Amino acid sequence: MANRSVVPFGPQHPVLPEPIHLDLVLEDEKIVEAIPKIGYVHRGLEKLVEKRDFNDFVYIAERTCGICSFMHGMGYVEAMERIFDAEIPPRAKYLRTIWCEMSRIHSHLLWLGLLADGFGFEALFYQCWRMREKVLDMFEEATGGRVIFSVNKIGGVLKDMPKEMLAKFVHNFNEIEKELKDLTEVFLTDYSVESRLRGVGILTRDDAIRLGAAGPMMRASGISIDTRSIGYAAYEDIDFDIVTSNDCDSYARCEVRIKEIFQSIEIIRQAVEKIPGGEISIDIKGNPKGEAFTRVEQPRGEAIYYCRANGTKFLERFRIRTPTFANLTPMLYTLKGAELADVPLLILTIDPCISCTER
Amino acid sequence: MASIMKFTSFALKNLFSKPVTKNYPAEEREYPARARGSLQCKIEDCIFCGMCQRKCPSGAITVDRKARQWSIDRMGCVQCENCVNHCPKSCLKMDVHYSEPDYNKVVTTLEGPPVAPKPELTPEKIAELKAAAAAKKAAAAKAKE
Numbered sequence A: 001m002a003n004r005s006v007v008p009f010g011p012q013h014p015v016l017p018e019p020i021h022l023d024l025v026l027e028d029e030k031i032v033e034a035i036p037k038i039g040y041v042h043r044g045l046e047k048l049v050e051k052r053d054f055n056d057f058v059y060i061a062e063r064t065c066g067i068c069s070f071m072h073g074m075g076y077v078e079a080m081e082r083i084f085d086a087e088i089p090p091r092a093k094y095l096r097t098i099w100c101e102m103s104r105i106h107s108h109l110l111w112l113g114l115l116a117d118g119f120g121f122e123a124l125f126y127q128c129w130r131m132r133e134k135v136l137d138m139f140e141e142a143t144g145g146r147v148i149f150s151v152n153k154i155g156g157v158l159k160d161m162p163k164e165m166l167a168k169f170v171h172n173f174n175e176i177e178k179e180l181k182d183l184t185e186v187f188l189t190d191y192s193v194e195s196r197l198r199g200v201g202i203l204t205r206d207d208a209i210r211l212g213a214a215g216p217m218m219r220a221s222g223i224s225i226d227t228r229s230i231g232y233a234a235y236e237d238i239d240f241d242i243v244t245s246n247d248c249d250s251y252a253r254c255e256v257r258i259k260e261i262f263q264s265i266e267i268i269r270q271a272v273e274k275i276p277g278g279e280i281s282i283d284i285k286g287n288p289k290g291e292a293f294t295r296v297e298q299p300r301g302e303a304i305y306y307c308r309a310n311g312t313k314f315l316e317r318f319r320i321r322t323p324t325f326a327n328l329t330p331m332l333y334t335l336k337g338a339e340l341a342d343v344p345l346l347i348l349t350i351d352p353c354i355s356c357t358e359r
Numbered sequence B: 001m002a003s004i005m006k007f008t009s010f011a012l013k014n015l016f017s018k019p020v021t022k023n024y025p026a027e028e029r030e031y032p033a034r035a036r037g038s039l040q041c042k043i044e045d046c047i048f049c050g051m052c053q054r055k056c057p058s059g060a061i062t063v064d065r066k067a068r069q070w071s072i073d074r075m076g077c078v079q080c081e082n083c084v085n086h087c088p089k090s091c092l093k094m095d096v097h098y099s100e101p102d103y104n105k106v107v108t109t110l111e112g113p114p115v116a117p118k119p120e121l122t123p124e125k126i127a128e129l130k131a132a133a134a135a136k137k138a139a140a141a142k143a144k145e
C-alpha cells in the first residue's frame, strides 16, 4: 500500500468563494477520502425569528445568502402567505418571477466566472463577470439594491417596475443573450476547457438519486426535476422545459447551467409579455397561527422553507433546507478517487454556498 | 487546432475596446433613483415616536423622546428601507449616495429643534377659548337642524 498523507484544504483557498474545510486523505496524488468540516460562518439567523416581528423578519431571511437573497426572502414570505392563506395580486407574482430569474442569471454567470477562474482561464472569468455586472445594474435600477433587494413583503412586493423599465430590461437581456451565445462556444467547445471538465467528477443517475443531489448537479445526471414546474410565483403560466444532460460529469453541469441562463432569459421575456396590471400588494392583518412549507428552485437547487407560528408576532420556528447541504454528500462522493489538482474544480461544480448552509 | 482559438475573438475585441470599468472616484458614478445608499432624516419633522427604532431589523436607530434625539449607527444600518416605509411623518429618506467610510463605528446623532413653549393660560385666554367652543357648538347644532 502506498503511503497515505493528509492535506488540509480550505477554508481559505484561492479558488474557494466559500469557507469549507476538507481533510483530504491522499495516496500519491489520488484522493481516497475527504472529510468535510463546516461551521465557519454560522450566524444563527434561524434563531433570530423568535426575537423579530414576523413582518420585519423578511429582511433577515433574505440575508441568509448574498447570491440568492431574493429567493430566500421570497421563500419565507410565500410560507407566511400560506399560513395567512392569502392570495397575492397576480402582478406581484409576475414581478417575483422576473426577479427570481434575474437572480438565477446572475448566480449562474457568477458560477461560470468562478469555474473559469478555477481552471485558470482568467480572461474568461472577467468576461462572465462583466456580463453579470449588467444584471446587477438592472437590479439596482429596479429594486435599489445590487445584492440584497429588500422588495418582498408578506402580501406582495414593495416596488413595481414600470412598462419602460421592463422593456429596457428585455432589451438588455437580448444583448446579454447574444454575447453569451459566443461565450457558450468557448465553454462548451474550447479544447482547454473541455480537457479540464470532460469525464471529471462523474455522478451517475443512480448515485445522484441515492445521495440526494439537488439542482443542476442532479439535472446534469439526467434527472428531470425542477421545483419551478410545481408552480410557485407565476411559474404556472410560464412555458419551459427542464434542462437536463446525461453526461453526468463536470462538463454536463456546466452545460446545464449555461442552458438555464438562456432559459431564464426566455422566461423573463414571457413574463414581461404576460404581466398583468393592477395592485402589487395586499394588506395582511393580524398575527399568524399554524405552519407551512414552501419549496423554491434556487439557482443551486431546491430549497425548502418551513415556518411555524403560534398566534403572536414572533414565530416559533423557521427552518431552511438549502440545496448546498443536499449537494455536499454527492460532492464528497465525486471527490473519492479524483486527482488532487481537480479538487477545487469538483468543489466548484456543485456551486457551493456554505453561508446559506450554515445560516 | 481551431478549438483552442475559441476565445481569440474576445481577446482581440477587448484589446482594442475601451475599458468597461470606470475611473472611479475621478469619474462619478451615476446612481439610479431607487438606489439605497444611506439613510437621511429630516429632523425638523420628526416627532420622536420611535417607530423606526422598533422596525429596524438590525437595531441601528435609537430614539430618545425626552432628549429629542435621533441617532443612527451608520455601519449597523443594512439599508433595508423598513424604517422609511414605516415612519408616520415621512421624515426618513434613502439617499442614493453611500455614507462616508470610516475607521471607527461612528454614531450620528441629530437633535430636534426645541419645542415652542406652550402659551400660558390667562383668565382672558380661557374665556376666549370657552366662547369659541360655545360658538362652534351652536353652529353645529344649527347645521343639524
Ligand code: SF4
Binding pocket: B041, B045, B046, B047, B048, B049, B050, B051, B052, B053, B063, B070, B086, B087, B088, B089, B090, B091, B092
Ligand atoms: S419613525 Fe419617523 S417620526 Fe418616528 S421617531 Fe422615527 S424618524 Fe421620527
Ligand code: SF4
Binding pocket: B039, B055, B056, B057, B058, B059, B060, B061, B072, B076, B077, B078, B079, B080, B081, B082, B083, B084
Ligand atoms: S434602513 Fe433598515 S437597517 Fe437601516 S436604519 Fe432603517 S430599518 Fe434600520
